[in-house]
Amino acid sequence: DTAVSQTPKYLVTQMGNDKSIKCEQNLGHDTMYWYKQDSKKFLKIMFSYNNKELIINETVPNRFSPKSPDKAHLNLHINSLELGDSAVYFCASGGGQISNGYTFGSGTRLTVV
C-alpha cells in the first residue's frame, strides 16, 4: 500500500495552461505539505495544511492554489503555467509519532514547454 501517492508522476504541458497535481495519504496524518524541488535539488516548502486548514503559505505566486477537500487529500492547482514552474513537486504528510518524520510521495516532474 502506497502511503503518500501523487498523480501524475510526469506532466508535460505548454506555457499558459492550467494543471492540477493530486495527492492522497492513507496514514491518517493530520498535516500535509507541498514542496518544490528545483533542478539543483533545492527543496522549498510551498504550503502546509493541518486538518484541511491552511497553516503555511510561503511566498509563492497566487497562480498556485492548494485545495484540501479532506485531511487525506491535498491537491495543487497551477494556473497560467510558466517556464520557471518546471520542477519536481513533492507532497508529504506528517503526524503521529514525531520520530517518524515526514512521509513523502514519489514526486511529480512538471515540465513546461
Added chain:
Amino acid sequence: SQQGEEDPQALSIQEGENATMNCSYKTSINNLQWYRQNSGRGLVHLILIRSNEREKHSGRLRVTLDTSKKSSSLLITASRAADTASYFCATAAFSGSARQLTFGSGTQLTVLP
C-alpha cells in the same frame, strides 16, 4: 531563505569506507532530521534527533547534534553501493499548529563498488 547548508555538496568513496556529511543551520530548532533521496524518487526519512539530544544511532547511521554550533553530522559506516543517493538534513520548527521542515541543500553521496 535556506535554513540548512550541507557540506560537502558531493562525496565519492569506496565501498566499505565511512561517509560523513555535515549540516549547519541558522535558527532555533525543535529537532533535526536526515532524509535520503534516490535518483528520481521521493525522500525517505532516516533518523530524527531532538534538540536536547547530542547523539543518536540507527543501524549503520550515527547522527550528532551540536545546538551551540547549530550543526549536525551524519555518519554512514561501512558504506555500500546501495547507499548512493542524495542526503538532506531538515530542521523542524513549529509554526502555529503545524510543524515545518526546512531542508538543506543536500549532499550527493556516491559509493563506488
